Amino acid sequence: MQALPIFMNITHRPCVVIGGGEVAARKVATLLKANAAITLYSPEICTQLQALADDGKITYINAEFSENLLTGACLVIAATDIEAVNVAVSVAAKAQNIPVNVVDSPALCTFTMASIVERSPIVIAISSEGTAPVLARYIRTKIETMLPAGYGRIAGIAGEFREKVKAKFTTVQARRIFWEGVLQGPIVERIMAGQEAAARQALDNLLSEKSAPQHHGEVYLVGGGPGDPDLLTFRALRLMQQCDVCVYDKLVSPEVMELVRRDAELIFVGKSRDQHTLPQEEINALLARLALEGKRVLRLKGGDPFIFGRGGEEIETLMQHNVPFQVVPGITAANGVSSYAGIPLTHRDYAQACLFITGHLKDGTLDLDWVAMSRPRQTVVIYMGLVGLAEICRQLIAHGVSPDMPAAVIQQGTTQRQRVVTATLKDLAEKVDLAEMKPPCLTIIGEVVQLREKLNWFEPANYRAPHNDSNSS
Ligand SMILES: C[S@@+](CC[C@H](N)C(=O)[O-])C[C@H]1O[C@@H](n2cnc3c(N)ncnc32)[C@H](O)[C@@H]1O
Structure with a gap:
């Protein structure tokens, strides 16, 4: 180690910056975070620094560098692009025993500025002792992702x-x-x-507490997103890796399940259409019971727990049992799947609104607001609509939607198994049938679907088209 890592209190203390460009502005921003009293000297300054001066956040003096500017400073930073000036600042500061940093010139510095991960009051400073600042910044971004904002x-x-x-x-x-x-x-x-x-x-x-603290359990109701594990939130991943038991259902992709803590107990509670491995009430009760046994329970659901996910019912039961819980949103299928299919859900030219609808059949029938679904200039996204697809298309046409309205069905969107069938309302059900699409599938109906032709970007690696699947990609 060639330099001593220390944290210096410069609150309201005089710090001098020489130079008025963007590099100086970055250093000023860091000094301001530490509440320094900054005086900046330069014959000219960038707009960003001028704004800070106008706001009274720094003192700006239009002047060329001279030694006497450093008198009384507790710290000096030189950020000019004139080598001779940088050297002069370094020499003058060293002569007056003032810590000096010259940007990108380690030989002229008595201190270097660290890359910072800030979770104030926790601050992590990373230094490469001036040798590899890009590597230090790279390490910083790694640490940023590991340390929750809280x-x-x-x-x-x-x-x-x-x-x-x-x-x-x-x-x-x-x-x-x-x-x-x-x-x-x-x-x-x-x-x-x-x-x-x-x-x-x-x-x-x-x-x-008089006795040893008791260990209380809790529930994390976590949205696991539509399938691609890269779409998990930082918080979801952290909780997945610290749970004792994971209660999950069919929609959670195997790739996401891979990221659950290895030695956590896994409990599958099923849930496919019409065939609930555990009735919802029993899932609710199970979560409460596991938490009351003192376990950290991960309730992992596909997509977002509050969008067609019955997450609300699960936390209601937890509330009744006084079980602490938190809800972590996930990317819902409509967002994730449409993005990966190259279909923007809204577009200035085509759709100013978007409806999320469940196409789940109740007692074998569809009870949907066809009038609302048939309005122009909107996109309709239908979850769980595969079984009732032919009826949905028929009803929309009967309620005035053009039979030529573009539509798509996407199977296992965002995963390497993604398949997309595009068609028009009049032939969608038939094409989906021919392509032997299987749940989970999302249906998107609206003018925006035609944008896929231009905007399709995602190429799933594992997709192999079946021989009768000419319209799916
Ligand atoms: C019970 S709902 C759960 C929705 C979930 N909570 C969400 O926010 O995405 C299940 C339906 O979501 C849709 N879905 C979820 N993930 C999907 C995916 N990767 N690809 C296509 N559809 C998906 C399908 O319509 C599926 O039948």
Whole structure:
């Protein structure tokens, strides 16, 4: 290690920046985050810096560099594109024992600026000691994806409870054990889910417990998206990797299931059309029971839990049992599948509205608002509409939609098994039949479907067209 990593408090302290271009602006932005009192000297400045000066966030002085500008500064940054000026700043700062950074010139620096991952008050600084700043930034982006945004809030609340914890646990070791327990438990999840009042209450309860803290379970109701695991949210992935048990259904793709923590218990609760492996009420009760046993339960659903996902019913039961839970949205099939099929759901020229409809048959019949579905200049997206497809097309035509209206059915969208059949309303059902499309399939009806011809971009690797499947791609 050639440089000592330290964090320097420069709040309201005089910092000098020499240079007025975009590089200087980036350094100024970092100094401002640390609440520095910045004076910037340069014969000219970019609009971004001028705006900061106009807002009174920095002091700008139109001047060429001279040694005396550094008097009293606690830190200096040179960001000019004139080598002689940068050298002069470095020499002058070193002579006055002022820490100096010259952008992209490690030899002229007495300190370098780190790449920063900020979850204030937690700050991670990454340095390559000036040798490979691009690599340092690359490492930074890796860490960014690993650290949930809520870590800063955890540190804030830990800070609030520091004195109380100190008062309760007199030894450093006892405090360490307490905090480690908290950090691995459900309180942290409460904070990250934005339930800070509940987290504070839980910490207070924990501190007032006479006996060892009990381990309470919780439920994560997580949207697993339409199939491509790259479409998971950071939060979904984090919770998938920390659960004790995963309750999942048919729609969750095998690729997404691969990412669930290896040693978590997996419980399949089925759910395909007309054949519910477990009735919904039993799934609701199962989730509550597992959590009350102290487990971290991942309820993993395809798409988004609140869009044709019955997620609302599941959390209602959890509420009744006082089981803590959080809901993590997922990309719903309409969004994911239409994107991967090259069909924008709205378009200035074709559709100003979009309807999400369930085509699930109730008692073998379809009870849909055909008038609303038949309006012009909109896109209709139908979930679970494969079985009733012929009837849907017939009804829309009967309610005034053109038989030539473009339409598509997409099977297993976003996955490497994606198949798309495009047609018109009058021949969609027949073509879908011929192509032997199987659930899960999403139907999109509207002028926007014709855009697929131009906008199709996704080429699933594993797709092989069956011989009678000339219109699917
Ligand atoms: C019970 S609904 C669940 C919807 C889910 N909660 C969502 O937000 O996407 C199941 C229906 O979603 C649609 N679906 C889900 N994933 C799909 C995919 N990858 N490709 C095509 N359709 C999909 C199908 O219409 C399927 O029958």
